[in-house]
Amino acid sequence: PDHLQIYIYILSNMNINASTKHKVKTTKKVASTGSKKSTKKGSNGGSASKRSVAPKLSPKNLATVEQIDALKSKSVDEQKLHVTELLAYALGREHRSLGVPYDGASNSLTRGRAAADVAEACKALGARLVLKDFEVLNELENVLLPIGGVASLFGGGGGMKKISSGISLASLGTGSVGSGSIGTGTAKTSTAIDKLKTATAIAREGALMVVRALCENVGRPHVDPFLLPYFGPILEESGSSMSSIREAAMETANAIMKVAHPLATSIVLCPVIFAALESPEWRVKFCALQCLSQLASIVPKQICLLLPKIIPAVSSEVFDTKPQVAKAAGSCLLAVCQTNSNPDVAPAIPAVVKAIIKPSETSKAIEELMGTTFVASVDASTLSILCPVLSRGLKEKLAIHKRACSIVIENMSRLVETPEAVAPFGPLLVPDLKKVSENVQFEEIRDAALAALKTLTKALGHASPEEAFASMMEEETKRVEEEERRIAEEREAEAAREEAMRKKEEEERRLWKEAQEAQRQLDKLAIEEAEAKKVEKKKKDALSKQSVKSASGKCKGCGLKKCRKDCLFRT
Secondary structure (H helix, E strand, C coil): CHHHHHHHHHHHHCCCCCCCCCCCCCCCCCCCCCCCCCCCECCCCCECCCCCCCCCCCCCCCCCHHHHHHHHCCCHHHHHHHHHHHHHHHCCCCCCCCCCCCCCCCCHHHHHHHHHHHHHHHHHHCHHHHHHHCCHHHHHHHHHCCCCCHHHHHCCCCHHHHHHHHCCHHHCCCCCCCCCCCCCCCCCCHHHHHHHCCCCHHHHHHHHHHHHHHHHHHCCCCCHHHHHHHHHHHHHHCCCCCHHHHHHHHHHHHHHHHHCCCCHHHHHHHHHHHHHCCCCCHHHHHHHHHHHHHHHHHCHHHHHHCHHHHHHHHHCCCCCCCHHHHHHHHHHHHHHHCCCCCCCCHHHHHHHHHHHHCHHHHHHHHHHHHCCCCCCCECHHHHHHHHHHHHHHHCCCCHHHHHHHHHHHHHHHCCECCHHHHHHHHHHHHHHHHHHHHHCCCHHHHHHHHHHHHHHHHHCCCCCHHHHHHHHHHHHHHHHHHHHHHHHHHHHHHHHHHHHHHHHHHHHHHHHHHHHHHHHHHHHHHHHHHHHHHHHHHHHHHHHHHCCECCCCCECCCCCCCCCCCCCCCC
């Protein structure tokens, strides 16, 4: 063939010997980013990539229709005994009364299957019957709640205390609201959290699996009213010193986020998350920020309404000393800000969030806002995103940044919906605008700041900047007076506690002195009694030595009671 002849011709004309060198060009195969495994550790000890979703818990003893029908055919007492048996296996307690076939010793797999069986029983028999009448909730409460209450893990007060005392797990059936006080102990580390728990680690992991299985297999609207009060203890468990409990807690928290009713966002979920952000344990903060990011994708409308409260709470965490918390806070801040429904601000949100995270990027965010044309009405959620950056821009050294911020504030204030929407942000912007309008040397910038101040005061419902400033000063004075009154009350309460403690110590010291004096008197009487006994004994010994008769009455010489005539001791 032609190609064979060509090949022979090339070989015949090639001069190949021992010194001939050939260079072979090699190309490196570029691995795709999707298949390449990253070894970099993520923020919570896992991979740097997105955390994989845990598989759904599958039942074992109630997996078929026949098994479920057999459970339904039993009496209520037998059903309760069966559910109690399944719950015992889920919590790592082995009972053989029903002979439930779980092979081998208790491990995470068998506990997960038993938890799924409990969820299937709840789905088949009814949530009210299984959770309340069969006392499943009481058992979970005993396992998950620590000694001293939920508030003790978050500093002994605040939101967690309010939620834990306001929503009693044991009173959900009757509708009553518990008002018991929560303990005042304080846990500062994950080890301290674990010490407050009376249940074993296996039982706590099993309880978390039961809650997760109920969320996944039963879901809303059957079990979410019963399980939402457990959200606080679940966040606490995410700060445990044991990795198995931490993973189970994070998976359970994600499951609760999916089944929670949207109206529970502002009533239960967000207050618990805000309290968790004050926890001393960084893993609790990390899990709370992840839950808030998940809520932003599940219920964006409710999160958008809560932005004035969410942004200050999350913004303080972007400067946390733990890089995992700081990174999670940045991602969470972007997720919650993107729930804002204002189409004019949407393109500038990434730059604004970056400026909140990194103050050196404030000028770039202001440039983005300068190119924004405000057409839609501006509500409180939009103001909560923009005002922190604008306030920081008014404090910049460059005068051109102050002018840009003034123009943005003027354009934004013209479209404010109501004075109530901008009222919380007036004290943040009015003093800075007033300072710029009075102190900057360039007249053009002073005029821009003055125009923005007039527009903002009009949006606040005041006739002039002076009136707005006076009203704010009055409100600030009231706030300071209230704060001083609160501090004074706290000091008085602290002084009263110290006085009560001092009196108690004095009483204890007095009782101790009395007890010591009484003991000394008793010791003195005992010594005097012992001395009297010694003197009496000595007297008896002396008399016995002087007498010729022994203790039995016989003569010491002749040995008779009546001495002989020749006895030397005869008297």
